[in-house]
Structures are given as C-alpha cells and as structure tokens.
Amino acid sequence: MEIKITIEEIKCSIRLAADKNKHLNLLATATLTFMCGSERVFLLSGFTVWKSKFGDGTQLNVEPPKNRQYKYFVPEASLKRKLDKIILDAYDYASIEAVAEA
Secondary structure, X not given: OOOOOOOOEEEEEEEEOOOOOOOOOEEEEEEEEEEEOOEEEEEXXXXXXXXXXXXXXXXXXXXXXXXXXXXXOOOOHHHHHHHHHHHHHHHHHHOOOOOOOO
C-alpha cells in the first residue's frame, strides 16, 4: 500500500527548557507540524535541542524523538538536515529576549 502526502509547510513550536538543573545542556523541546494547505497532516513531537558537549559549547544539536512511538523514525540525511534547520531557526527566534522600550 502506498500513501502519497503533499507537505506544503512545516511549522515548528518550541518550548524552552524551564528546569536548567535537571539537564544542564537541554535548551528546548520542539514539535513539528506538517501542513497541507490549512490542514494539519501529521505532528511529530519530542525533538530536543541540546548544547554540544564538544568544542567550545556554542554548537547546538537536535536529537530526534526517543520513545517507543518513534522507534523507527530514521529520516534520510537531507531531510534530517532540513528538519534540524527548521528547529534551530525556531529555537533562535524563541530564545531572543524581549526588550522593553524606554
């Protein structure tokens, strides 16, 4: 059986990590919503954004969902890079602090 799905847009929602004492390098969790027109086709939740343990610590890593429901989530390399970019761009935007005007 073959299913063809047309994805027109991928939306990303970010939740910044609240408890910095639990996992020092965990920065955020992400959920991707795959859209076709104005309708949601499917949702993938459980992505995490981490500060890298290697190098100078400025590198960020995206980890795919790690639970039994997504046991077989293994995207091809080009798709993984695109999803990582979407998540990291959304994280960068969400982590900008608001500045009050004087």
